[in-house]
Amino acid sequence: MKRAQIKKRKSIIPGFGLSMGITVAMLSLLILIPLASVLAYSFRLSGAEFAELMMRPNVVQAFVTSIGCALAAAVLNCIFGTILAWVLVRYEFPGKRLMDGMIELPFALPTAVAGITLTKMYSDTGAIGRAFEKLGIEIAYTRTGIIIAMVFIGIPFVVRAIQPVLEKLPATYEEAAGMLGASRLTIFWKVIFPEIRPALLTGFGLALARGIGEYGSVIYISGNSEKNGTQVVSYVIMQKLNSGNVDYEGAAAIALVLLILSFVMLFAINFIQHIASRRTNV
Amino acid sequence: MKRKNSMFKRTALTMAAACLVVSVVGCGGKKEDGVLTFTNVSYDPTREFYAAYNELFAEHYKEETGKEIELVQSHGGSGSQARSVIEGNDADVVTLALAHDITSIEKAGLIGEGWLAEFDKNSSPYTSTIVFLVRSGNEKDIHDWEDLIKDGVEIITPDPKSSGGACWNFLAAWQYAKTQFADDEIAMKDFLAKLYNNVLVMDSGARGATTTFVENGQGDVLIAWENEALLALEEYPEQYELITPSISILAEPSVAIVDENAEKNGTEEIAKDYLDYLYTEDAQRLAGKHYYRPSDEAILKEFSDTFDLSVNLCTIDDFGGWDQAYQDFFADDAIFDEIYRK
Numbered sequence: 001m002k003r004a005q006i007k008k009r010k011s012i013i014p015g016f017g018l019s020m021g022i023t024v025a026m027l028s029l030l031i032l033i034p035l036a037s038v039l040a041y042s043f044r045l046s047g048a049e050f051a052e053l054m055m056r057p058n059v060v061q062a063f064v065t066s067i068g069c070a071l072a073a074a075v076l077n078c079i080f081g082t083i084l085a086w087v088l089v090r091y092e093f094p095g096k097r098l099m100d101g102m103i104e105l106p107f108a109l110p111t112a113v114a115g116i117t118l119t120k121m122y123s124d125t126g127a128i129g130r131a132f133e134k135l136g137i138e139i140a141y142t143r144t145g146i147i148i149a150m151v152f153i154g155i156p157f158v159v160r161a162i163q164p165v166l167e168k169l170p171a172t173y174e175e176a177a178g179m180l181g182a183s184r185l186t187i188f189w190k191v192i193f194p195e196i197r198p199a200l201l202t203g204f205g206l207a208l209a210r211g212i213g214e215y216g217s218v219i220y221i222s223g224n225s226e227k228n229g230t231q232v233v234s235y236v237i238m239q240k241l242n243s244g245n246v247d248y249e250g251a252a253a254i255a256l257v258l259l260i261l262s263f264v265m266l267f268a269i270n271f272i273q274h275i276a277s278r279r280t281n282v
Numbered sequence: 283m284k285r286k287n288s289m290f291k292r293t294a295l296t297m298a299a300a301c302l303v304v305s306v307v308g309c310g311g312k313k314e315d316g317v318l319t320f321t322n323v324s325y326d327p328t329r330e331f332y333a334a335y336n337e338l339f340a341e342h343y344k345e346e347t348g349k350e351i352e353l354v355q356s357h358g359g360s361g362s363q364a365r366s367v368i369e370g371n372d373a374d375v376v377t378l379a380l381a382h383d384i385t386s387i388e389k390a391g392l393i394g395e396g397w398l399a400e401f402d403k404n405s406s407p408y409t410s411t412i413v414f415l416v417r418s419g420n421e422k423d424i425h426d427w428e429d430l431i432k433d434g435v436e437i438i439t440p441d442p443k444s445s446g447g448a449c450w451n452f453l454a455a456w457q458y459a460k461t462q463f464a465d466d467e468i469a470m471k472d473f474l475a476k477l478y479n480n481v482l483v484m485d486s487g488a489r490g491a492t493t494t495f496v497e498n499g500q501g502d503v504l505i506a507w508e509n510e511a512l513l514a515l516e517e518y519p520e521q522y523e524l525i526t527p528s529i530s531i532l533a534e535p536s537v538a539i540v541d542e543n544a545e546k547n548g549t550e551e552i553a554k555d556y557l558d559y560l561y562t563e564d565a566q567r568l569a570g571k572h573y574y575r576p577s578d579e580a581i582l583k584e585f586s587d588t589f590d591l592s593v594n595l596c597t598i599d600d601f602g603g604w605d606q607a608y609q610d611f612f613a614d615d616a617i618f619d620e621i622y623r624k
Contacts (some may be wrong), residue, residue, distance in 0.1 A: 056614070057623070116493070119494075119498060120497065120498055123498045123499070123500060124500075125498060125499035125500070126498070140498075141482070141483055141500075219486060220485075220490070223482075223483040223484060223485075224441055224483075224484050224485065224486060225481075225483070225484050226622065226623070227622070227623075235444075235486065238444060238486065239441070239443045239444045239486075241361075241362070241365060242359055242361040242362050242365070242444040242445070242486070243361060243443050243444055243612065245608055245612075245613060246361070246365055246368075246386060
């Protein structure tokens with residue numbers, strides 16, 4: 001009886017059965033079952049085979065490249081994403097709406113189109129790449145190119161995470177701080193930054209996770225050279241699947257490790273956020 | 283208690299309904315308005331050829347039976363196309379870049395054993411070979427494989443670990459080294475190591491490599507399918523030159539009926555007719571026009587202006603067949619990995 005009462009109290013809002021049913025069905029069909037099959041496939045490898053595969057120089061290097069580049073891209077995205085969101089929220093200027101809409105383009109554009117276009121622009125015969133080449137900087141077919149592609153696909157996550165927080169942050173906070181004599185830098189670090197930090201962490205986590213798993217936009221600009229260390233993990237997985245000896249188990253095993261790493265990182269970020277929010281609330 | 287039960291029921295019902303919706307949406311009919319749909323799953327560079335051939339075949343089919351047929355083409359990397367068929371892409375026939383990809387469909391049980399002998403000439407109605415495409419003027423003076431290992435030559439070729447076409451490229455170079463160094467394996471590996479050291483960009487597929495060379499202007503020489511190279515020459519006549527090396531490999535793109543699917547779709551006869559018709563004179567000439575070497579010797583000679591027929595061609599049999607070649611060259615830690623990591 002007691003349990004029923006608790007149940008009753010929980011479901012004051014009608015439609016729990018219906019919406020929960022849809023949620024569970026969709027989660028299972030689209031996420032849980034496919035992910036479980038990845039797990040099942042990779043368990044066909046023995047422990048020794050698994051370890052051997054993960055220690056292969058090209059696999060290790062691909063993880064270093066993917067994670068390193070995704071981290072760098074996420075940090076860049078946080079810096080430029082914050083500035084972008086700031087400009088969009090705090091100032092009025094012609095074309096603001098248009099600019100605001102453009103932020104989402106990387107979501108809408110097929111990643112292969114983005115990849116091919118970026119490669120064309122940033123290779124040493126392209127408009128932007130040519131200028132950099134004169135300075136002795138190569139972009140396409142290096143890790144720098146990979147980072148650029150990841151910045152491109154990751155920026156909307158950061159901007160869209162920060163924007164609503166900045167919008168809710170009244171300008172009076174800054175005015176008050178200014179009247180109390182704080183410098184502009186102090187205002188940013190002591191007043192604004194603590195407010196946007198949780199959102200920034202969320203944006204960072206999303207951009208990072210997206211970058212680590214990215215395939216389409218990275219594949220063209222990276223050049224995929226084991227020698228230059230420009231193979232990303234998703235490329236190594238595709239290699240396993242596209243070669244004459246299709247290797248499902250190997251591909252699934254690498255995918256599993258990638259999945260776990262991304263999960264751990266997202267978890268860590270959420271944990272930091274949780275700690276930080278508790279500290280500010282107390 | 284009762285309430286909880288009904289809640290559970292409703293949840294389960296909704297889940298079942300959602301599953302049903304997904305499965306219904308996933309179904310598609312093969313026959314629409316009485317017009318039969320027939321699917322040919324092929325690889326990247328055959329796009330233009332099969333577009334033309336399908337028109338030819340549709341006419342032929344109408345003459346024979348008086349019925350319309352809708353021919354569907356699908357193109358992509360040969361290996362991934364084979365995988366898509368294994369995973370359930372409903373292809374009636376496959377026309378892929380190498381026999382090995384069809385063998386993997388056979389191993390999955392969708393194609394009967396002995397498919398290689400089902401049609402003439404190892405089931406290869408047209409062939410191609412591996413050539414070099416260089417920029418007009420040929421500044422780096424590239425005429426044969428040995429010119430590719432010179433300092434400062436930048437090569438574009440796809441990754442043999444993810445592209446079937448790239449395997450042909452590697453084997454052609456290997457064959458050259460073999461003749462050059464009289465089977466001295468150390469010297470041969472050294473040659474290949476130098477060659478792959480000059481590779482600037484390694485794309486994941488043959489079309490990607492062509493894009494890198496032609497559109498993005500990377501590299502001095504593209505190691506390419508002859509048909510792709512000739513197509514690039516046609517599109518940009520002044521900008522490129524085609525170089526045929528002294529030794530190359532006879533690439534035999536194979537065709538086969540996907541028995542399991544054809545049986546299910548009731549298209550076995552059409553499938554046989556579709557592939558047989560590739561060997562007729564009209565179709566052979568069409569292949570020649572699209573820069574594939576017709577397998578019919580007489581018709582091949584008609585195209586002697588287009589193709590350099592003097593090149594010395596080895597075949598995959600010289601490497602003991604694809605299975606052997608994969609084991610020896612492209613498996614993990616095999617010869618390709620060894621020379622590339624040098």
